[in-house]
Amino acid sequence: MTARRQPPALDIDALLRDEETRIVVTCGSGGVGKTTTAAAMALRAAEAGRHTVVLTIDPARRLAQSMGLTELDNTPRPVKGVEGELFAMMLDMKRTFDDVVSAHSTPDRAEQIFANPFYQALSSSFAGTQEYMAMEKLSQLAESDEWDLIVVDTPPSRSALDFLDAPQRLGRFLDGRMIRMLVAPAKAGGRASIKLVTVGLTVFSKVLSKILGGDLLQDVSSFVAALETMFGGFRQRAEQTYQLLKAPGTAFVVVAAPEPDALREASYFVERLSRDDMPLAGLVVNRLHRAVPGLTARRAEAAADALTEKADSDLALAEAALRVHLETALNADQDARMARRFAAAHPDVATVAVPALPADVHDLDGLRRISELLANG
Ligand SMILES: Nc1ncnc2c1ncn2[C@@H]1O[C@H](COP(=O)(O)OP(=O)(O)OP(=O)(O)O)[C@@H](O)[C@H]1O
Ligand SMILES: [Mg+2]
Numbered sequence: 001m002t003a004r005r006q007p008p009a010l011d012i013d014a015l016l017r018d019e020e021t022r023i024v025v026t027c028g029s030g031g032v033g034k035t036t037t038a039a040a041m042a043l044r045a046a047e048a049g050r051h052t053v054v055l056t057i058d059p060a061r062r063l064a065q066s067m068g069l070t071e072l073d074n075t076p077r078p079v080k081g082v083e084g085e086l087f088a089m090m091l092d093m094k095r096t097f098d099d100v101v102s103a104h105s106t107p108d109r110a111e112q113i114f115a116n117p118f119y120q121a122l123s124s125s126f127a128g129t130q131e132y133m134a135m136e137k138l139s140q141l142a143e144s145d146e147w148d149l150i151v152v153d154t155p156p157s158r159s160a161l162d163f164l165d166a167p168q169r170l171g172r173f174l175d176g177r178m179i180r181m182l183v184a185p186a187k188a189g190g191r192a193s194i195k196l197v198t199v200g201l202t203v204f205s206k207v208l209s210k211i212l213g214g215d216l217l218q219d220v221s222s223f224v225a226a227l228e229t230m231f232g233g234f235r236q237r238a239e240q241t242y243q244l245l246k247a248p249g250t251a252f253v254v255v256a257a258p259e260p261d262a263l264r265e266a267s268y269f270v271e272r273l274s275r276d277d278m279p280l281a282g283l284v285v286n287r288l289h290r291a292v293p294g295l296t297a298r299r300a301e302a303a304a305d306a307l308t309e310k311a312d313s314d315l316a317l318a319e320a321a322l323r324v325h326l327e328t329a330l331n332a333d334q335d336a337r338m339a340r341r342f343a344a345a346h347p348d349v350a351t352v353a354v355p356a357l358p359a360d361v362h363d364l365d366g367l368r369r370i371s372e373l374l375a376n377g
Contacts, residue, residue, distance in 0.1 A: 010282030010350035028255035033286035044371035046086035062362035128166030251281035258335035282350030289331035297329035
């Protein structure tokens with residue numbers, strides 16, 4: 001067998017202890033372990049002596065509780081039971097949005113906006129709002145200059161790329177040009193070049209009015225009018241926060257499960273980061289199955305089959321144990337194959353594999369265990 005080149009190892013401790021590292025962002029597709037990895041890295045950094053905050057997004061309830069988080073309140077809380085300074089918080093998307101509005105408008109204007117039903121829908125449920133607000137919160141934490149290290153979790157989007165794309169998409173949307181044309185096509189029709197578009201939009205907005213009701217369009221238009229006078233455009237702000245992700249001191253840790261979909265997403269993400277000159281620290285292949293070494297799947301199967309043929313009840317337990325081992329060994333082989341395929345496609349991406357623990361991670365001990373596995377591979 002030809003020797004395969006191993007991918008370089010991701011040295012999590014070197015990353016977390018480096019004083020130059022100021023922001024670490026975990027990304028990846030849904031359910032792969034972003035929140036767990038973010039919390040485990042933050043814990044490790046704090047226990048190594050760095051004043052650390054972790055911004056979690058929709059953490060599982062028990063995990064949140066174990067970090068002393070009981071409500072969404074946008075405030076970093078000290079985590080008890082940590083030897084060091086670890087603070088944790090959960091993103092409150094709506095409140096973050098409200099704060100942005102308050103910070104950039106007069107109290108009267110802000111009230112007007114808060115009361116607007118379109119704003120209420122947008123700030124609590126619009127696709128992309130969570131991503132946008134995560135970035136907004138990140139830039140606030142970074143501006144405060146209070147933290148040695150900020151670890152940021154990303155929202156449970158279907159696609160990891162949403163985290164990078166949604167804020168700008170939302171920024172563009174809120175920038176108003178599109179909405180303005182939609183709600184006031186007559187005004188937008190001044191230039192010949194956009195006439196055609198305008199005609200299309202008039203029809204479109206009529207259809208929209210029918211579906212959504214004229215009230216909503218009225219809400220949108222007054223919302224945008226209020227926003228316009230408020231500050232230099234959401235788009236600009238989104239771009240500003242985007243720049244923070246490119247700044248020296250920021251590192252992305254991509255998390256993936258050893259499954260085709262998750263690794264494909266990780267691939268897209270890695271390529272995108274490199275295209276955008278964003279610093280990738282490496283890949284965590286999380287929840288990898290590992291079998292006890294020494295007994296291959298094939299041999300375990302042969303041995304179990306041999307015991308089945310003997311049909312001896314005294315050997316039933318041994319046979320069952322062999323079959324359990326067989327299952328694990330097959331999973332482990334499959335996971336290793338997946339990881340190798342990724343490594344072949346991205347030979348320069350530093351990687352660490354974290355085995356699947358027997359149970360979910362919902363307390364500090366579990367996080368510490370994950371952090372050791374992250375650090376030691
Ligand atoms: N190495 C591991 N071993 C065992 N369980 C794990 C491991 N990593 C994560 N988990 C568990 O997997 C579940 C999903 O993890 P987590 O919430 O961190 O994923 P996520 O990527 O943040 O998900 P979402 O996309 O929904 O935000 C949790 O119950 C967590 O405890
Ligand atoms: Mg999560």
